[in-house]
Amino acid sequence: MSESYHIQQSIAFTEEPTRTRLTRRQSFKWLGAITAGLTLPLISGCEKMAVSAAKLAGHWPDLDLEPITGKGYGTDPNLITPPTTPWPLTMTAEQRELMSVLADILIPREGSRPSAAELNVTDVMDEWVSAPYPSFQSDRVEILSGLVWLDEESTRRFDIKFVQASPQQRLQIIDDIAYEKAESELQYAYIARVFDGVRTLVTIAYFGSPEGGKDLGYQGNVPIAGDYPGPTPEAIAHLDGVLEELGLADYAYS
């Protein structure tokens, strides 16, 4: 990870709350656990204020959850036969139902391509929020609070919970939080970044499944006899076009 993160403007320095920006860094917190080597500096005072303001304006539920303190899989797990249930899953049936609905909004079935929930992405999310490690436990608070937010928002707008809402009603809410513009609207700024984190995890889990991997098009992890064949003629032709386009054709590696 190499992006540098700066808060553009914080609530402390502007009278225009709509210009308040939460930093990209915060949305990348979600990837902290999955991206080796990513280290996050402490959130600065200004950012803390911006976060509080966004939470307040967005009716953020901020669940106060007892942390899960069971054992992890340990420092010497069996790698050949990984544990299938390394720790108890903790999401309630209601939370799982809502997560499945959300996962399928993110990655719906397309023809013969199964949806995220059909590929058990809900189990992956449950395993994630149930993992007895600190960074996963902070993700748990955010994700489960996000689920509560969706229900409360749906109740506020339609007087029914998110899963009972019609597909059109659900998308009315999602449309308000799923795009970058939501991050600069104070009442959606917080849920937008939680939604972004869930979206990233669901997408990784989908592409990480055998069917999702095929959908992505990955062609490796197969043994090759003899030399590595290198790029295909099609890939080389594409590269030649890129070199041409970038004015690098004269500098091709040889």
Next chain:
Amino acid sequence: MDFNYDVVVVGSGAGGAMAAYTLTKAGKKVLMLEAGRDYDPVKETPMFKEAHEAPLMGAPTPDKNFGFYDATVDGGWEVPGEPYTTGEGSEFKWWRARMLGGRTNHWGRYSLRFSEHDFKGYSRDGLGADWPFEYADIAPWYDKTEELVGVCGTNTGLDDMPDSSPGVLHTPPKPRVPELLVAAAAKKLGIPSAPMHRAVLTRPIDNRSACFYATPCGRGCSIGAAFQTTTSLIPMARATGNLEIVTDAMVKSVDVDEQGTVNAITYIDRKTAGSIRLDAKVIILAASACESARILLNSKSKSFPGGLANSSGQVGRNIMDSTGANLGADIPALEGRPIYNEDGHTANHLFIPWWGHEAQAKGELDFARGYHFELGTGFKAPGSYYPPKLQGYGPEIKHQSKQNYGSHVGLSLRGEMVPNEHCYMEIDDEVKDKWGIPVAKFHWKWSEQELNQVAHGLETAKDILTTMGATVTDLPSPEEAIKKGGEIIHEVGTTRMGESPQDSVTNQYGQTWDCDNLFVMDAGVFASNPHKNCTLTIMTLAMRNASWLSSQLDKGAI
């Protein structure tokens, strides 16, 4: 113990296994002590396992810091029950493993030779220390080591990459598309690229197979193509009948008699927590730079009140890591490119060696030592591919991900640091590990040398990425970008070799100045830390120095 050994070797990683191999081949009886458990990559490597089969899609956790499938056993940045501490204001990370073969089971396998330029930095710029030999002395040993280990790469003729003798290197794999694009962009800026040298076989030797270009090397390699001592040097040494190994043996101290002569070694049996003392005629420490220094500093006696082999006061001093910093970007021109299998040998086929010797000689740069770039590119395996910042939901996010797939290019700087007085380790006078052994305490501060180098690297990386059509906005400051001390896992220098007992711990053969029958054969002996990754040179020195030790034993000189 009814095994009548000539030499005790502490550690089974790059240095210890090479020393044991060399000595046992020469007919010497070797007893090897390894702090971790027995480990067999043939049976234990999760070859071809996919992310979805692992907990949390294989994501890093406090139990497995480099992800579920990483080979490291009972280790990482923390070892349960075996802490280390840092001085006030210091940050340092110490990667350890507790397994036969040590960190060779998961290392990056990058295997670049140091050069005459690297060995004589002090003579050139007055910083740090020279090595007590010439490149010409060591070149034949590099050849022998590369032949034994199996290294793929090419002779480039570049001044930062000394040639190997003809026929030594295995043919490297063909470059991949994004690497070729980086190479073209770099060339436009006057910067060379070259095939990386890696300890990966591309043709079979002895019992080991050639690489079949799949499944990440960091998990270990059950077919022996990616080098680790547990599929090569250790079984070969065992086959001589001259090697015995005791695992779960955590060495606590090297002991001396009334006259101050080394005559024994004490270890904790990790299974029983009992303390065991073994007589020893000759001892080689190869427990890793910091662990060997810790053993020496903990080996206090009437004769050596400041720790063993420490009359120079240099044990634990001069600790160096490589500098590290990353910059990456999505390359629009690579979006949606034709997909093919880019696994290759699962690491760099091309990299960017240091090109600035001349500029440094002319005084054009505000840092004295070089760096290289490793390239992070390719169509990653599902689970290790992370989509970009997505927008919206439904089919459009799949589309965004697929367009982005394989378009990210990351440049990782790995540079040489200059030793400084603020970087050292000592023994914590309060904290002990669960075996009762006082722990290491680290002190760390980067100097302007490293920060200026990283600043230069970030600007250069930005130029390369921009030349490829990427948009790179603000660069982080070097203070923000530089990795913590220890984080590149190239820690060296704690028992440096030199010309004189006044300012070094060992002679050029790793023999401690203070004790004729005590040697160090890990990266502790490095007099400087060239940017080229330390393992090949650890092995080369261990082969050379164990050969020298063997000849001394034959002569009765030790």
